[in-house]
Amino acid sequence: xxxxxxxxxxxxxxxxxxxxxxxxxxxxxxxxxxxxxxxxxxxxxxxxxxxxxxxxxxxxxxxxxxxxxxxxxxxxxxxxxxxxxxxxxxxxxxxxxxxxxxxxxxxxxxxxxxxxxxxxxxxxxxxxxxxxxxxxxxxxxxxxxxxxxxxxxxxxxxxxxxxxxxxxxxxxxxxxxxxxxxxxxxxxxxxxxxxxxxxxxxxxxxxxxxxxxxxxxxxxxxxxxxxxxxxxxxxxxxxxxxxxxxxxxxxxxxxxxxxxxxxxxxxxxxxxxxxxxxxxxxxxxxxxxxxxxxxxxxxxxxxxxxxxxxxxxxxxxxxxxxxxxxxxxxxxx
Amino acid sequence: xxxxxxxxxxxxxxxxxxxxxxxxxxxxxxxxxxxxxxxxxxxxxxxxxxxxxxxxxxxxxxxxxxxxxxxxxxxxxxxxxxxxxxxxxxxxxxxxxxxxxxxxxxxxxxxxxxxxxxxxxxxxxxxxxxxxxxxxxxxxxxxxxxxxxxxxxxxxxxxxxxxxxxxxxxxxxxxxxxxxxxxxxxxxxxxxxxxxxxxxxxxxxxxxxxxxxxxxxxxxxxxxxxxxxxxxxxxxxxxxxxxxxxxxxxxxxxxxxxxxxxxxxxxxxxxxxxxxxxxxx
Numbered sequence: 001x002x003x004x005x006x007x008x009x010x011x012x013x014x015x016x017x018x019x020x021x022x023x024x025x026x027x028x029x030x031x032x033x034x035x036x037x038x039x040x041x042x043x044x045x046x047x048x049x050x051x052x053x054x055x056x057x058x059x060x061x062x063x064x065x066x067x068x069x070x071x072x073x074x075x076x077x078x079x080x081x082x083x084x085x086x087x088x089x090x091x092x093x094x095x096x097x098x099x100x101x102x103x104x105x106x107x108x109x110x111x112x113x114x115x116x117x118x119x120x121x122x123x124x125x126x127x128x129x130x131x132x133x134x135x136x137x138x139x140x141x142x143x144x145x146x147x148x149x150x151x152x153x154x155x156x157x158x159x160x161x162x163x164x165x166x167x168x169x170x171x172x173x174x175x176x177x178x179x180x181x182x183x184x185x186x187x188x189x190x191x192x193x194x195x196x197x198x199x200x201x202x203x204x205x206x207x208x209x210x211x212x213x214x215x216x217x218x219x220x221x222x223x224x225x226x227x228x229x230x231x232x233x234x235x236x237x238x239x240x241x242x243x244x245x246x247x248x249x250x251x252x253x254x255x256x257x258x259x260x261x262x263x264x265x266x267x268x269x270x271x272x273x274x275x276x277x278x279x280x281x282x283x284x285x286x287x288x289x290x291x292x293x294x295x296x297x298x299x300x301x302x303x304x305x306x307x308x309x310x311x312x313x314x315x316x317x318x319x320x321x322x323x324x325x326x327x328x329x330x331x332x333x
Numbered sequence: 334x335x336x337x338x339x340x341x342x343x344x345x346x347x348x349x350x351x352x353x354x355x356x357x358x359x360x361x362x363x364x365x366x367x368x369x370x371x372x373x374x375x376x377x378x379x380x381x382x383x384x385x386x387x388x389x390x391x392x393x394x395x396x397x398x399x400x401x402x403x404x405x406x407x408x409x410x411x412x413x414x415x416x417x418x419x420x421x422x423x424x425x426x427x428x429x430x431x432x433x434x435x436x437x438x439x440x441x442x443x444x445x446x447x448x449x450x451x452x453x454x455x456x457x458x459x460x461x462x463x464x465x466x467x468x469x470x471x472x473x474x475x476x477x478x479x480x481x482x483x484x485x486x487x488x489x490x491x492x493x494x495x496x497x498x499x500x501x502x503x504x505x506x507x508x509x510x511x512x513x514x515x516x517x518x519x520x521x522x523x524x525x526x527x528x529x530x531x532x533x534x535x536x537x538x539x540x541x542x543x544x545x546x547x548x549x550x551x552x553x554x555x556x557x558x559x560x561x562x563x564x565x566x567x568x569x570x571x572x573x574x575x576x577x578x579x580x581x582x583x584x585x586x587x588x589x590x591x592x593x594x595x596x597x598x599x600x601x602x603x604x605x606x607x608x609x610x611x612x613x614x
Contacts, residue, residue, distance in 0.1 A: 122416045212453035216515070219411055220467035220522065221443035230466070234457060 052308060059302030070302065075266025085299040087280065087306055089268045093183060094279040094307070096272055097258060098251040100187020105194045105251070106244045112195065113202030118228060129203065136196035144257035147189040152261065155185050159273045174274045181263035183272040186279075189261055190254045194247035201246065205239030206232050245318030249311050255281040280307040360556040361427045361444065361525030362387040363408060368422035369584075370403045370412060378403050379584040381422070383575055385526070390548060390557040392567040392593065395577030395608070400585025401560045404577070405528050408558065409445035410438040426525065443471055446519035446555075450531040452511035454518070456504025460486075460495050463503040463514055467522035481521060488554075489517035490547045509540025516547060520555070527551070529559040533566065545570050564609055568597055576605045 026034065063070055066084040073086025112132065120128055156179050163174040209232045217227040233240075258279050264286060265276040284300050363385040370378035378400035385391045385408075393401040406412040407420055410431060423430045431441045446467075454463045464482045468475055475481040482499065486492040491513040495506070503514055512532055519527055529548070533541040541563075548557055548570045561567050567574055574597070575590035589596060589605045600606045 210453070212449060212451050213455060215411065215414065215447075215449060216453040216455070216518075217466075217470070218414055218439075219409065219442055219447035219449075220470055220518065221439045222470040223439050226470050230455065 055305035062298035101190035101251040105191030109198035112199040117206040144260035198247040201243035389572040392571035446524035454503035485521040
């Protein structure tokens with residue numbers, strides 16, 4: 001039996017379909033809420049723009065005087081009768097402190113997060129998580145004081161050892177002791193400070209790794225570490241990078257702990273183990289009260305603008321790197 | 334087919350850890366004795382004695398919450414992955430207690446594979462990588478990867494659908510295809526037993542039939558234990574059936590076990606009769 005299918009359009013003369021415009025009629029509470037969230041969203045953006053333009057605007061006079069020399073000189077430089085200011089030493093110091101902080105802090109934070117989400121016994125897990133979160137709330141001045149009185153005296157030994165045995169790496173060469181108040185120690189403190197926040201975010205991300213895929217790996221005979229490598233780490237990669245970048249932002253702007261530790265010299269140095277060095281935020285913090293002297297307030301604001309740009313670039317880079325990743329991605333067992 | 338893997342045969346009289354070489358593709362027999370299970374101190378499964386015959390399909394049936402899945406997960410040491418889970422009794426694979434001293438969970442799971450209710454391929458791995466994932470975990474190198482991928486996918490009834498796109502991501506397949514990929518992934522490590530926890534409950538009828546067909550085809554190479562809520566499915570695919578039941582606030586128990594025809598045709602227990610005839614509760 002053949003079925004006669006009438007496939008011809010019923011009304012060939014009918015006009016081609018056009019999409020209709022769907023009217024969205026929000027209720028009043030919805031409108032109010034919408035307006036509210038929109039306003040706060042835009043507000044944050046505007047604030048960012050306002051701060052940036054304020055810093056640029058207020059720093060401009062200093063830039064007019066110093067010119068591009070601002071980026072190539074370090075500290076106050078006498079030009080004719082006028083003392084110009086350069087940010088170079090503080091800029092490199094900032095990057096160095098942040099780098100040391102990330103080298104020490106990020107791996108420790110990620111391992112801490114893995115321990116909390118994968119290995120810690122269930123009974124102690126909650127209290128450990130609470131402790132990490134509490135550690136994130138410790139004021140940075142406390143870290144600074146602790147580091148000054150407790151950490152620094154104990155780390156100098158390590159610095160000495162490194163300067164003796166690793167001096168073939170230019171960063172670890174020491175030409176002018178002492179080894180306290182160094183970029184290395186400041187970086188270490190900041191590294192310790194960022195561990196709680198980075199660990200906390202990473203743990204959250206790791207714990208979201210799909211249970212089904214975890215079980216799939218285990219049921220195929222994976223060890224726990226293989227399961228973590230196949231499922232947890234690829235799944236958490238985006239979040240992990242985000243967390244580390246957040247930590248980096250924190251490391252770049254850390255002020256008070258660095259101010260307590262760091263000697264504060266306007267000299268570009270790659271020798272992170274020895275006394276000296278400065279960071280932008282430290283520079284601003286220690287000079288703000290006396291501004292009007294060699295360092296004008298415009299110089300400080302221009303320094304602030306540089307720091308602002310630096311963190312902005314870091315965060316933009318982070319969001320470019322972060323792409324959502326799923327388990328199994330890029331795994332080469 | 335004989336291949337060398339870092340795993341071993343064990344005779345019933347010679348309990349020993351699974352090490353050395355063994356002939357693969359050999360279905361195993363599981364004897365569960367006095368298996369009990371607890372979650373957070375609450376007994377959920379009581380004294381299950383059950384033998385899952387070599388090369389046969391055993392279906393575990395019963396209403397929700399009667400401990401079927403828990404029992405299944407005890408059979409390849411996946412139960413202990415759940416926090417707060419405890420167990421008692423012994424589970425012997427060809428005479429060797431998988432919970433005995435010196436037995437490692439990951440080793441056991443290579444011999445006793447598992448397919449889950451929800452398809453769980455690694456979404457960012459390709460189809461071929463998914464199939465080979467288990468071998469990478471055991472660090473064994475198959476003679477020819479392509480052959481193995483084809484063999485496993487063919488056994489799982491997926492080869493014809495994916496042979497031209499083995500490089501595509503596992504997560505891009507349909508639900509039924511993903512589940513068959515998971516079966517292929519489990520078969521690729523050549524387990525002796527394959528546990529299936531309601532493998533079709535998230536699938537449409539066509540995919541379900543396809544997987545049932547797969548189960549029948551693989552049964553002479555691997556012992557299958559399947560948890561199912563679908564009575565027809567149990568009848569269609571299984572040789573043996575075990576009926577689990579938990580009375581209110583009681584742990585689950587095996588009420589009756591035996592050949593599938595017997596359980597469905599002339600059960601000895603009234604509760605079994607009621608359940609398989611849909612007159613339950």
